[in-house]
Amino acid sequence: NAGVMQNPRHLVRRRGQEARLRCSPMKGHSHVYWYRQLPEEGLKFMVYLQKENIIDESGMPKERFSAEFPKEGPSILRIQQVVRGDSAAYFCASSHRQGAANEKLFFGSGTQLSVL
Amino acid sequence: EDQVTQSPEALRLQEGESSSLNCSYTVSGLRGLFWYRQDPGKGPEFLFTLYSAGEEKEKERLKATLTKKESFLHITAPKPEDSATYLCAVQDRYGGATNKLIFGTGTLLAVQP
Numbered sequence: 029n030a031g032v033m034q035n036p037r038h039l040v041r042r043r044g045q046e047a048r049l050r051c052s053p054m055k056g057h058s059h060v061y062w063y064r065q066l067p068e069e070g071l072k073f074m075v076y077l078q079k080e081n082i083i084d085e086s087g088m089p090k091e092r093f094s095a096e097f098p099k100e101g102p103s104i105l106r107i108q109q110v111v112r113g114d115s116a117a118y119f120c121a122s123s124h125r126q127g128a129a130n131e132k133l134f135f136g137s138g139t140q141l142s143v144l
Numbered sequence: 145e146d147q148v149t150q151s152p153e154a155l156r157l158q159e160g161e162s163s164s165l166n167c168s169y170t171v172s173g174l175r176g177l178f179w180y181r182q183d184p185g186k187g188p189e190f191l192f193t194l195y196s197a198g199e200e201k202e203k204e205r206l207k208a209t210l211t212k213k214e215s216f217l218h219i220t221a222p223k224p225e226d227s228a229t230y231l232c233a234v235q236d237r238y239g240g241a242t243n244k245l246i247f248g249t250g251t252l253l254a255v256q257p
Contacts, residue, residue, distance in 0.1 A: 032187070043220075060243065061182070061243075068249070070248055070250065071245075071247040072247075073245065076242045076244060119188070123243060132178065132190045133190070133243070133245065134190070135180075136187050137185070137186050138185075143191075
């Protein structure tokens, strides 16, 4: 019964390159959340997706960042033309149902992105 | 704006020395307050959900309580394996079509043998 799987665990990119972070939710979960954790800061919500739909992207930077959750395959967080300020730990979480008051999120182990 | 503040930022205890962590929150309408544990290099691991003032939940040496303005995580007779960062988060009842969590910055707990 695998949990939320993220890969890669560590990703190193040079400024200007693209970063692709992958997340496979827990079996049976169809809701995916992406969070970013900067050094000395709390986890910040970025985006909430269901299969083939972006439900809430209020936490996503307006430029260079995009996310998708296709019908088949993992959810992808894509960062174009990375800058040093993008260096952070990116966590994915999944849940079973949307809107339930007690629906806790299950988190993956994260991807640590380092921009040189 | 929804906000979560945790204190202290760091706490060092001797094994067996009980203490409490604080989480103060401001939210339009509380749907739920969550406690998570995070170990270095890992994602947050769910501990408790509290929904209304006066509610308490317990798990082994941990007990979480909730008032209208804050939550406490009480640690009784801690062991070194309780060392971790403890995160508090809230869900806003008026947060729209999402269950997004608003996190505090956490309390780093170190329990020395």
